[in-house]
Amino acid sequence: MESLAVVLLAVFSAGYLVLAGADVGVGMLLPWLGRDERERRLVIASFAPFFLGNEVWLVAAAGLAAGAFPGLEHELLTELYPLFVVLLVGWVVRDMGLWLRGRVDAAAWRVVWDGAVVAGSWALALAWGSVLGSVLGGGGLNAGSVLGLPLALVFAWHGAGFARWRLPVGLAGRAARVGGVPSRYGVSAVVLAVAPVVAGVRLPWSESAADGAGLTMTAVVTVVVLPLLVAAQALVWWTFRGRVESPSYL
Amino acid sequence: MGGDGLGLAQVQFALTAGTHFLFVALTLGLATLVALMQTRAVVSGGAVHERMVRFWGQLYVVNYAVGIVTGLVMEFQFGLNWSGMSRVTGSVFGAPLALETIVAFFVESTFLGLWIFGWDRLNRWVHLGLIWVVTLTAYLSAYFVLVANGWLQRPVGFEMVGGVARLTDAGALLTNPTAVVAFFHVLFGGLLTAGFFVAGVSGYHLLRRTAEVEFFRRSMRVGLVTVIVSVMPVVIFGGMQFEYVQPTKSGGHDAAAAVADFTARFGPDDYTPPGLTDVGAGLMMGMWSLMILVAAVALVKVWFGRWLVRGRVFHILMIASVPLPYVAMLSGWVFREVGRQPWTVYGVLKTRDALSPGVGSGALAASFVVFTVLFAGLFVVNGWLLARFARRGPGGAGLGGSPPADPADPVEPPVLSPTF
Numbered sequence: 001m002e003s004l005a006v007v008l009l010a011v012f013s014a015g016y017l018v019l020a021g022a023d024v025g026v027g028m029l030l031p032w033l034g035r036d037e038r039e040r041r042l043v044i045a046s047f048a049p050f051f052l053g054n055e056v057w058l059v060a061a062a063g064l065a066a067g068a069f070p071g072l073e074h075e076l077l078t079e080l081y082p083l084f085v086v087l088l089v090g091w092v093v094r095d096m097g098l099w100l101r102g103r104v105d106a107a108a109w110r111v112v113w114d115g116a117v118v119a120g121s122w123a124l125a126l127a128w129g130s131v132l133g134s135v136l137g138g139g140g141l142n143a144g145s146v147l148g149l150p151l152a153l154v155f156a157w158h159g160a161g162f163a164r165w166r167l168p169v170g171l172a173g174r175a176a177r178v179g180g181v182p183s184r185y186g187v188s189a190v191v192l193a194v195a196p197v198v199a200g201v202r203l204p205w206s207e208s209a210a211d212g213a214g215l216t217m218t219a220v221v222t223v224v225v226l227p228l229l230v231a232a233q234a235l236v237w238w239t240f241r242g243r244v245e246s247p248s249y250l
Numbered sequence: 251m252g253g254d255g256l257g258l259a260q261v262q263f264a265l266t267a268g269t270h271f272l273f274v275a276l277t278l279g280l281a282t283l284v285a286l287m288q289t290r291a292v293v294s295g296g297a298v299h300e301r302m303v304r305f306w307g308q309l310y311v312v313n314y315a316v317g318i319v320t321g322l323v324m325e326f327q328f329g330l331n332w333s334g335m336s337r338v339t340g341s342v343f344g345a346p347l348a349l350e351t352i353v354a355f356f357v358e359s360t361f362l363g364l365w366i367f368g369w370d371r372l373n374r375w376v377h378l379g380l381i382w383v384v385t386l387t388a389y390l391s392a393y394f395v396l397v398a399n400g401w402l403q404r405p406v407g408f409e410m411v412g413g414v415a416r417l418t419d420a421g422a423l424l425t426n427p428t429a430v431v432a433f434f435h436v437l438f439g440g441l442l443t444a445g446f447f448v449a450g451v452s453g454y455h456l457l458r459r460t461a462e463v464e465f466f467r468r469s470m471r472v473g474l475v476t477v478i479v480s481v482m483p484v485v486i487f488g489g490m491q492f493e494y495v496q497p498t499k500s501g502g503h504d505a506a507a508a509v510a511d512f513t514a515r516f517g518p519d520d521y522t523p524p525g526l527t528d529v530g531a532g533l534m535m536g537m538w539s540l541m542i543l544v545a546a547v548a549l550v551k552v553w554f555g556r557w558l559v560r561g562r563v564f565h566i567l568m569i570a571s572v573p574l575p576y577v578a579m580l581s582g583w584v585f586r587e588v589g590r591q592p593w594t595v596y597g598v599l600k601t602r603d604a605l606s607p608g609v610g611s612g613a614l615a616a617s618f619v620v621f622t623v624l625f626a627g628l629f630v631v632n633g634w635l636l637a638r639f640a641r642r643g644p645g646g647a648g649l650g651g652s653p654p655a656d657p658a659d660p661v662e663p664p665v666l667s668p669t670f
Contacts, residue, residue: 052363055322056356062325063355067348070340074333078606081330085617088326092319092624096631099315102648103635212408212416214345222352229352232360239368249366249648 002209005068005219006200008226012064013196016057017128018158018189019233023047023054025159027094027121028152030114033163033174037107038247040114044098045248046166049240051098053233055091060229067218071208079140080131087127094120102250125152135199153179154191161185166244255611256602259331262618264587266327268580269625270320273632275579277317278392278437279444280310281385283472285378292378298465301644306448306469307381308639308647311366316632318359323621325351331614332594334604339415339595342408342423343398350394358387369650392440393433400429402595403586404494415598428494432586435487439582441480442541443575446568449473449548451640453568456559462643463559470558470568474548481545485538488582496596499523499589512597519600523589530584537578544571 026033026047034040047054065073077084097116101109126149133148134141160183163175175183209215284307291299325347329336336344364372365380372380407422408415417423452470455462497504498521509521544567551557551564590596594604639646 049363049367052366053360056351056359059322059325059359060351060356062329063348063351066325066328066336066340067344070336070344073329073340073344074336074606077326077329078333081613081617084326084330085613085620088323089620089624091322092628095319096315096628099312100631100635103312104638210341210344211411211414212341212418213420214341214417217417217420218345218348221349225353229356229360232357236360236364239364239371249369 001216001219002068002206004223005064005209005215006205008219008222009061009064009068010197010200011226012057012061013200014193016054016061017192017196019050019057020054021155021158021188021192022162022185023051023159024094024121024124025155025157026163027117027159028125028156029159029163029175029178030118030121033167033171037110039171040110041102041247041250042168042171042244043163044101044117044250045246046163046244048098048248048250049236051095053236055095064218064222068210068215069205069208070210072203072205073208075208076135076203080134080145082141083127083130083134083145086123087131090120090123090127092120094124096120098250102247121155122152125155128152128155132195132199135202138202151195154188154195157181157183158185158188158192161188168243168245172243255614256605258611258614258618259605260601262331262614262621263324263327265622265625266320266324267587268583269629270317270324271579271583272576273313273317273320274392275436275440275443275576276313276447277310278388278440279442279476280306280313280447281381281388282441283444283448283476284310285381285385287472288378288381292374298468301465301647302469304647304649305465305644308649309447309451309636311362311649312632312635312639314362316628319628320625321355323625330617331606332604333606335594335599338413338599338603339405342405342415342417343401343595345417345420346394346397346401346423350391350398354387354391354394358384358391361387366649389437392436393429396433396436397424397426397429399586400426400432403496403590404428405595405598410598415595428491431487431490431494435484435491438480438484438487439575439579441476442484443579445473445476445480446541446544446571446575447473449477449568450570450572453565454640455643457562457565457569460643465644467555467558471552471555473568474552474558477541477545477548478552481538481542485542488534488538496590499527516600519592521592523591527585527589530581530586530588533581534578534585537574537581541571541574541578544568544574 026043030040030043034043062073093116097113097120101113101117104110129148129151130145131148132151133144133146135144137144137147157178160175160178162185164172164183165185166172167175177183210218284303287299287306288303290296291303328347361380361383365377365384368377368380401423404426405415406426407417407419409418410416448469450473452466452473455466456470460466492500497508505522512519512521547564547567551561592600592602594601
């Protein structure tokens with residue numbers, strides 16, 4: 001049951017990094033991909049229908065960790081307290097920027113919230129880089145916490161790969177390369193999917209696993225509903241396939 | 251770690267949960283009303299019903315955003331500040347939280363994205379189905395959260411093995427009366443909140459004699475009917491919970507016996523809940539008394555359309571009543587949560603022992619300041635936006651792209667016309 005829970009946690013973490021990694025990356029590149037207000041709104045529309053369905057993978061991963069590995073959840077969060085505070089603040093600031101930017105029709109308002117999207121996306125990516133680096137470096141705040149920071153650029157690279165698909169033909173060209181590296185969604189997706197698995201190998205799973213019926217209930221129910229979750233996500237992808245041509249609600 | 255850390259962590263959690271719940275209460279009720287409105291719109295094909303979905307749906311979405319981000323922070327706060335709880339009781343308490351995120355919230359959020367962005371792009375029956383899935387998973391979410399909370403109030407179905415709780419009876423956990431009865435209490439509380447909200451906003455427009463008379467007459471009726479339907483069930487399900495209330499909260503002989511028992515098992519301590527508990531209970535019941543009076547007025551008014559459109563005092567009364575269910579909701583939570591103290595898990599784990607041991611007061615204080623400022627900002631900006639969209643009326647809704655033409659809005663045509 002415990003190994004099943006580890007596999008499920010890997011699925012949800014990888015799902016989060018691959019899917020949300022793309023919209024975080026596009027948020028980081030917003031000033032470069034969209035040079036005026038109209039373009040920026042299109043850039044945001046490229047991932048707008050996905051971002052809600054993307055971040056739930058992390059919420060589910062955290063929920064799964066709380067239910068199946070309560071010891072690990074508190075150990076990671078406590079050891080890396082400042083990083084997770086930055087991560088959460090970045091996440092909240094970014095989401096509020098997305099929700100609010102389109103709600104008032106004034107240039108200054110949009111500038112403020114576009115800024116929040118960019119700053120929040122960078123904070124989120126840097127915090128993830130640092131968290132992954134810290135875990136790889138042996139746990140707690142260590143050299144890896146700093147060495148992990150460049151991992152944030154993988155998010156930007158991944159976002160460019162996504163933007164290349166979704167932006168209108170005229171804008172998509174800007175996303176073809178990031179710092180001279182050609183953007184390839186498939187390649188960056190593999191990197192982001194492997195990252196939590198590699199980091200996870202170093203974690204003490206059995207010491208921190210939940211005990212008794214709680215673990216069984218969590219793991220079994222998750223396996224049962226997983227196909228449904230994937231189907232819901234597939235419906236989103238199918239509905240919003242193809243290039244974005246016009247701005248969205250955000 | 252000194253007592254300051256404990257107090258800070260408690261206040262931080264209370265502020266996060268309080269802000270979260272203020273918005274979630276309206277989310278639960280308003281999602282239901284929007285789903286019903288959309289059902290009517292799809293079945294009848296009426297333009298006014300379609301516009302009602304867009305307008306109230308817009309307010310629902312603005313409101314939802316705050317609920318979601320405060321909820322995210324709350325989920326992580328358990329691990330950040332209250333690791334003692336996950337260490338001792340995580341095997342039990344974590345399970346309903348996991349199910350909430352995976353079975354309920356995941357689906358709710360994914361389908362809400364489809365509902366918002368798939369407007370005019372999906373078949374209208376599919377689009378209607380989406381809002382119903384969003385509504386039902388929102389209730390499922392509330393149920394699982396209350397299973398977790400109900401277990402803190404009245405721990406069941408577990409055994410302690412080597413100082414750690416272990417779930418032995420999942421059925422007992424999921425059917426815990428402190429969870430199930432509280433769920434229906436919250437369900438009708440959410441409907442009451444949404445009913446007063448819809449009636450209050452409608453009252454504002456009818457009072458100001460804006461152009462949308464038919465729109466807000468219909469909306470006023472929806473609000474009043476919702477209030478009338480939920481005002482009694484909320485108090486019935488509230489009252490039913492007293493049967494399971496903790497002895498130290500209810501007082502009397504049982505309280506003395508419970509204190510003696512706790513003292514024998516956990517050593518001497520102050521086992522009586524803080525005085526704030528009774529303030530919460532009193533305020534909640536006071537608000538309900540006011541709401542039943544307003545509901546009586548609603549019962550008189552609701553039958554005739556003309557009676558809803560007229561009556562300045564009535565409109566002002568409905569506007570003034572919007573805060574009542576909010577105050578009742580918050581004070582109800584104070585009664586429930588403060589009344590459980592000094593326990594986090596009643597009779598199992600004290601709040602002081604649930605606090606993360608390794609986190610210094612400095613880090614806690616810094617995160618407290620950051621999140622408090624952030625949430626205060628969100629609260630103000632979103633409150634302002636809600637009021638702004640409510641005031642502007644159906645012409646101002648941005649949901650679903652260009653709504654049916656509304657000549658009342660002289661704003662220059664936007665350069666970009668959203669198509670979905």
